Amino acid sequence: MTALLVALGGGLGSVLRYALGQRYDDRWHHGTLAANTVASLLLGACAGWALHGSALALVGTGFCGGLSTYSSLMVQSRDLGPARGAAYLVGTIALGLGAATLGFTLAG
Template identity: 50%
Template structure:
């Protein structure tokens, strides 16, 4: 049952990422807003699940599946490289720091 839950969550997360990135990631922009948004939201949700001590099937569906399918390192890395040294480094720093902040906020909310 667990692999099916991961696959279901991953399918939903990946489809949502595709829709968001298609609408918000425009070529030539300084920030790939769609990729940044899905990485921040995924980090928040995973932090929330960790803070709430979610385990088992719910973690498989939402944490591993949905958040794993929603977030993307590969697109983030390519988009950072495409933006060149300065804009790429700024975009990478904003993504990493933002994701850490979002996960921390999610954990804090999950603890409440």
């Protein structure tokens, strides 16, 4: 049952990530940035709510795992070149950490 919840959440998260990328990715990959930031915020909230079991499988592992995409982040960072790529990478990581902290704080 847990595997099905992870698959369901992952499917929903990855469809949303795809839609964000199609709609907002441009020279700075705003769709990927938004997907990673929202996933971090929600995962921080999951930690703040102390989700476990089926709820964590569906939302944390599944949805947030499907929504976030650090493999695309790395490829996009490389494609932007050394200076812009580094700025995009550092900015995404900083926003993700800030969003996770905010989610945890608001949920607590």
